[in-house]
Amino acid sequence: MRKWWLALLVLAALPAPSQAKQQVWKFDRLDRIGGLATQVIGEPRVEGGATVFDGRDDAIYLPRHPLAGAGAFTVEAVFRPDGGAFEQRWLHLASDDPVNQTRMLFEIRVVGNSWYLDSFIKGQGYSQVLIDPSKLHPVGRWYHVAQTFDGTTYRSYVDGVLEGEANVAGFTPQGAGNTSVGVRYNRVNFFHGAVRVARFTDRALPPDRFLRKE
Template sequence: MVTKRRSNTPSWLLRNWTALWRLAAAALLGSAFLGGAAGAAEIWRTDNLQRVGGEPVKVVGAPVVAGDGGTTVLVFDGVDDGIFLDRIPIAGASAFTVEMLFLPAADGKPEQRFFHMQDEQGRRGLLELRSDERGWWLDAYLRHSLDAADRGLVLIDPKQPHPLGRWYWVAMRYDGKRLTSFVDGVKQLEGAYVFGPIGQGKVSLGVRQTLVSWFKGSIREVRFHREAIPDSALQRAR
């Protein structure tokens, strides 16, 4: 004979157990994907040439949509390829973090710009690279105004080269007082600077907005955070 054991668990808890479990699971998944305590990022996946981040894409040259390791990326030729988008997701934020997953080609030029945001007043931020036979190193740049007296802040250190031809997450983080640059979650440099908040404007990928310093390589994803996220929440490629 099979008998049913009477449960001592309150009926209201049994009825709501599934809902409670789902809420807990969602919270854990959210923490895993959004970096724990850091807030949600706006994620731009560069897997097409029509819309990125919900925005229409303006194409310069002929960047190529290609597969790489089971994902889709944009490939830039280093000559005349780039894309422009008419929105800056961190506009109005007094602190921010911008992260990008990219691969610099082994045969690119020694000076390249691959991320450029600039508002209508001239405030801008760029992620750039320099390279030589040792590899490449990051150049993160902020400038608050077009005033000649404001030379901006440059974070660049040729003593920290990285091998070309690999995927990296790079980041620039501004906490309202200091700019810090990262490669795969490892701090490169930091410096004090008064900046922003940046207003609405344009973002270009693969080139500076003046159509110079073209990037050769691939870009897979850009993340915009309206806060200075902790080091532990930064993305890493390895």
């Protein structure tokens, strides 16, 4: 009995598992997103709780890289691609470091009335793209997309279904920086469609813990 009680005391003294840190950005207004003041380019508009981008000159900039310092992560978003140019970047997390300019991003490639996902991470000593042109999805619909990294394997998903994965060696946490939404950070490859919400977690979440699309 004494050993049993000692074991309980040891377990009680152990620190509780750390909770995942999350940031949720809802795109239901233009002036502030995720508690951050925005820089708005062009004339994006809010419709039905989402921000709509025209694919020509609309974008939003936010003064934070929400996954700076994370050794593992999940980036999720609910978005609607509406066709347009072949190459469109709609979420770009960039560090401020002029020597080691790291980034995480989502792009799409549009082919006729369909699109396919392009997920990418880059930093000092690593660079990995996940893209499969054979995995086409119709434009004009809402989708949940995610990319995760568990410290070893980088994965991408559309509506909870795995689209690609690769081992990434030498990953180091990215530095503080900024985010562009609706465009590549240097204001090219504008996005035509809408973004409803994005969530950033400093853990690799399984699909059953992803955001709900609706």
